[in-house]
Amino acid sequence: MNIEARNRLSATFRFIVLAIFVVAFFLPLVSMVVTSLKRMDELYHLPAKVFPEKPVWENYVLAWTLVNFGKYLVNSLILTILYAVPAIMSSCFAGYAFSRFQVRESRAFFLLVLSTLMIPVMVTIMPLYMVMSRVGFVNQRGLWFIWGLSGIPFIIFLFRQFFSTIPNSFEESARMDGAGRFQIFFRIMFPLVQTGVIVAGIFAFQWSWSEFLMPVLFLSDEKSTLAIKIAMSYADQKENVLYNIGMAGIVYYTLPLVFIFFALQKRFVAGLLAGGLKG
Amino acid sequence: MAAITRLGASPLERHKRVSFYIFLAPWLLGFLLLQVVPIAWGFVISLTNRSAFPVEIKFVGLKNYITLFKDTEVLSSYWVSFVYTVANTLIGVVTGFIFALLLDRELPGRGFFRTILYFPYMIPLVAVGWIFRIFLERDTGFLNILLVRLGLLSTGVPWMQQSPMGSILLLSFWQAGWSMIIFLGALSTVPRELYEVATIDGAGYGRRMRHIMLPLISPFIFFQLVMSFIYAMQAFIQPYIMNPRVIRGNWVMLNPPPNDIFFVMSRAYYIISGQHKFAYGMAMLWVLFAFVLVLTILFVKFGGFWVYTEADEKR
Numbered sequence: 001m002n003i004e005a006r007n008r009l010s011a012t013f014r015f016i017v018l019a020i021f022v023v024a025f026f027l028p029l030v031s032m033v034v035t036s037l038k039r040m041d042e043l044y045h046l047p048a049k050v051f052p053e054k055p056v057w058e059n060y061v062l063a064w065t066l067v068n069f070g071k072y073l074v075n076s077l078i079l080t081i082l083y084a085v086p087a088i089m090s091s092c093f094a095g096y097a098f099s100r101f102q103v104r105e106s107r108a109f110f111l112l113v114l115s116t117l118m119i120p121v122m123v124t125i126m127p128l129y130m131v132m133s134r135v136g137f138v139n140q141r142g143l144w145f146i147w148g149l150s151g152i153p154f155i156i157f158l159f160r161q162f163f164s165t166i167p168n169s170f171e172e173s174a175r176m177d178g179a180g181r182f183q184i185f186f187r188i189m190f191p192l193v194q195t196g197v198i199v200a201g202i203f204a205f206q207w208s209w210s211e212f213l214m215p216v217l218f219l220s221d222e223k224s225t226l227a228i229k230i231a232m233s234y235a236d237q238k239e240n241v242l243y244n245i246g247m248a249g250i251v252y253y254t255l256p257l258v259f260i261f262f263a264l265q266k267r268f269v270a271g272l273l274a275g276g277l278k279g
Numbered sequence: 280m281a282a283i284t285r286l287g288a289s290p291l292e293r294h295k296r297v298s299f300y301i302f303l304a305p306w307l308l309g310f311l312l313l314q315v316v317p318i319a320w321g322f323v324i325s326l327t328n329r330s331a332f333p334v335e336i337k338f339v340g341l342k343n344y345i346t347l348f349k350d351t352e353v354l355s356s357y358w359v360s361f362v363y364t365v366a367n368t369l370i371g372v373v374t375g376f377i378f379a380l381l382l383d384r385e386l387p388g389r390g391f392f393r394t395i396l397y398f399p400y401m402i403p404l405v406a407v408g409w410i411f412r413i414f415l416e417r418d419t420g421f422l423n424i425l426l427v428r429l430g431l432l433s434t435g436v437p438w439m440q441q442s443p444m445g446s447i448l449l450l451s452f453w454q455a456g457w458s459m460i461i462f463l464g465a466l467s468t469v470p471r472e473l474y475e476v477a478t479i480d481g482a483g484y485g486r487r488m489r490h491i492m493l494p495l496i497s498p499f500i501f502f503q504l505v506m507s508f509i510y511a512m513q514a515f516i517q518p519y520i521m522n523p524r525v526i527r528g529n530w531v532m533l534n535p536p537p538n539d540i541f542f543v544m545s546r547a548y549y550i551i552s553g554q555h556k557f558a559y560g561m562a563m564l565w566v567l568f569a570f571v572l573v574l575t576i577l578f579v580k581f582g583g584f585w586v587y588t589e590a591d592e593k594r
Contacts, residue, residue, distance in 0.1 A: 046419075101302065130320070235528050
């Protein structure tokens with residue numbers, strides 16, 4: 001009885017603390033939405049009001065039309081797919097190689113994968129930019145594909161863990177039947193790591209969607225992405241930053257991430273907890 | 280291929296090795312093209328006088344590096360980045376750990392809390408920067424309105440101007456969800472029976488935590504500290520968007536932030552793409568690279584003495 005009462009007390013206490021944090025974490029988001037519905041002069045009018053006098057839905061129209069939002073949205077999507085597909089496949093392949101074909105040098109290569117975590121992004125991207133602009137290979141989306149090939153170390157690790165949990169007998173019986181290595185991989189192994197693919201996909205999407213440096217260096221405005229437009233925000237003719245419209249733009253910009261996250265979060269969290277962390 | 284056949288003793292071993300390289304090939308290709316080649320090229324550039332202007336390119340040896348160590352502004356950037364990194368790492372790890380502790384046991388609405396606390400981590404930094412720029416605004420920012428209404432402040436505080444570093448660190452707190460997930464995973468690996476046995480033996484919460492939980496999850500804490508250090512040293516866009524000076528027009532990257540939040544990466548970007556001093560900027564990045572590398576290796580080698588491993592047990 002004593003223990004039960006104490007557990008209930010502890011749960012109540014933790015619930016209250018977490019609820020306070022959740023409210024605090026919501027405040028910046030509320031501020032974002034509320035600001036996106038204000039008039040620009042309301043933002044500077046004192047005494048400050050929390051809510052707009054009358055919500056200005058027009059801001060959402062302007063956020064879309066002032067910068068040709070649709071075009072950059074499509075650009076972002078194209079680059080995300082160009083990056084995510086090779087990133088998932090390359091990481092999955094590498095994870096498979098590390099889990100199933102352990103040869104003497106595997107460990108050294110695995111350390112190499114982990115060591116790439118220590119390389120600051122700019123140390124590779126800035127020289128790449130200089131090389132590329134020198135050979136005239138600029139404004140090419142193909143770069144995102146190559147970027148994808150270099151994989152995501154954490155995801156390679158994750159896939160290795162996932163593949164390690166699959167019994168060897170699965171492949172052996174297929175090999176007896178005369179299946180080649182790619183057949184074995186795509187028919188048997190790949191379908192068994194769907195959770196890993198979802199986690200990898202979310203990561204790849206998030207990275208490419210928020211990447212700032214690559215598009216700002218390598219792409220012209222014509223091929224530029226939403227991340228760049230959001231970083232630049234919106235300004236009027238007199239170079240005043242239009243915060244309200246900027247916030248509306250951010251709402252659009254984050255919606256796909258919100259959607260994907262909430263649609264897949266159960267499997268995402270489960271995948272992270274199950275695969276990646278027990279090693 | 281010759282090396283492969285030579286080393287492969289048995290046919291099975293050879294088949295294994297061929298498969299290994301086939302499946303590793305895409306990663307190897309990306310690694311060579313996007314990391315090895317540019318890194319080496321960047322180092323070569325740092326030894327020259329290359330800039331965006333077509334001057335005669337000369338090999339200048341370590342001159343850029345020597346200039347760099349005399350450049351007080353650049354040196355201050357390393358210091359600022361380092362201070363930010365330490366603070367960011369502590370905030371992230373401690374907050375994430377507390378959240379994980381609160382969420383580890385049964386609780387109504389556990390999934391909801393976990394989702395909401397993780398969520399800010401999903402929002403891209405370029406957006407987060409603007410969201411907080413408005414949130415922290417002196418007169419009309421939500422935070423000030425709230426604190427004034429609650430009677431905690433008499434007038435609004437210009438947070439970004441008064442404490443630019445603190446404002447940027449607030450993002451570390453808001454985006455601690457990643458640490459939380461790592462620690463939740465870590466806590467789920469601790470066998471419940473150990474707690475129960477300890478409770479029966481009369482150990483209170485504090486002792487259970489110190490003698491059971493902390494040792495068992497110490498490898499995760501260690502991992503998280505290392506990763507957080509590496510990432511935070513690369514912070515780049517935050518000082519531009521959360522620049523305490525007034526931002527005009529719509530290209531935030533044009534206005535350099537003040538020195539007390541001008542991180543290494545932010546300054547390197549400014550030197551390379553704003554001032555077109557390619558070689559000097561590369562030297563700066565290489566020093567950062569070396570710094571991160573050396574510190575990480577030292578940390579992994581000597582910083583892990585408190586990390587519990589199975590090997591200790593066997594000894």
